[in-house]
Amino acid sequence: MAGEGGVARHVAIIMDGNGRWAKARHLPRAIGHQRGVEAVRRLVRALGETSIECLTLYAFSTENWRRPDEEVGDLMNLMRRFVKSDLPEFIANDVKLHILGDWRGLAPDIVEMLEDALSRTAGGARTLAVALNYGSQQEIARAATAAAAEGEITVESIERHLDSAGLPPLDLLIRTSGELRLSNFLLWQSAYAEMIFTDVLWPDFTPEHLTDALAEFTRRERRYGGR
Numbered sequence: 001m002a003g004e005g006g007v008a009r010h011v012a013i014i015m016d017g018n019g020r021w022a023k024a025r026h027l028p029r030a031i032g033h034q035r036g037v038e039a040v041r042r043l044v045r046a047l048g049e050t051s052i053e054c055l056t057l058y059a060f061s062t063e064n065w066r067r068p069d070e071e072v073g074d075l076m077n078l079m080r081r082f083v084k085s086d087l088p089e090f091i092a093n094d095v096k097l098h099i100l101g102d103w104r105g106l107a108p109d110i111v112e113m114l115e116d117a118l119s120r121t122a123g124g125a126r127t128l129a130v131a132l133n134y135g136s137q138q139e140i141a142r143a144a145t146a147a148a149a150e151g152e153i154t155v156e157s158i159e160r161h162l163d164s165a166g167l168p169p170l171d172l173l174i175r176t177s178g179e180l181r182l183s184n185f186l187l188w189q190s191a192y193a194e195m196i197f198t199d200v201l202w203p204d205f206t207p208e209h210l211t212d213a214l215a216e217f218t219r220r221e222r223r224y225g226g227r
């Protein structure tokens with residue numbers, strides 16, 4: 001499987017730096033998150049011009065509950081508003097929504113809204129996968145438990161039960177804001193993914209940054225453990 005990287009079909013992003021973006025401008029953190037949603041919207045609009053079949057975004061981790069109630073509330077409200085306002089655009093642009101994580105544990109109105117969005121976008125050609133109340137270790141533990149209940153635990157049986165089942169293999173993982181960690185995101189799926197860490201803060205991330213990352217991906221040689 002050695003050779004040129006080819007094009008990235010599945011890209012995942014740890015959207016980090018909203019708070020620092022706001023702090024640098026003496027603005028409330030909530031404004032940083034709002035600008036973060038705008039960065040998401042720009043990327044989703046640009047998806048059709050890229051090789052990406054699936055874009056997976058880390059929107060809310062299981063650890064994010066530790067933030068102050070007000071900030072958690074702001075993030076949940078942003079999610080509500082984003083899905084409500086952008087759903088018609090997803091449908092028009094053939095974008096299918098997919099959710100990873102324990103999202104059924106979120107507020108009932110969010111669960112209902114997401115179920116509706118999932119069913120209304122089911123026919124879409126490109127996927128926007130959003131990790132919500134997501135922790136990768138928990139996802140792997142859930143998948144291993146389900147695999148064990150069915151019989152043998154193998155790589156394939158675990159993969160069939162991961163929240164990412166059905167998505168293309170992860171090609172590229174990007175983290176913004178200069179942090180060099182995976183923070184419990186897609187640990188299993190990253191086994192052979194290329195990684196790009198950029199200093200750009202998430203609200204400043206543009207489709208051009210994504211294009212640059214995709215170009216960097218095609219320059220890398222992927223060996224999958226071979227030579």
Ligand code: FPP
Pocket residue numbers: 015016017018019020021033036037040057058059060064075078079082130177202
């Ligand atoms: C990291 O910034 C970002 C988050 C914890 C949440 C990401 C959420 C969004 C971009 C908005 C909601 C998403 C969607 C899809 C509607 P940080 O607050 O950790 O920044 P800091 O490290 O600079 O403090």
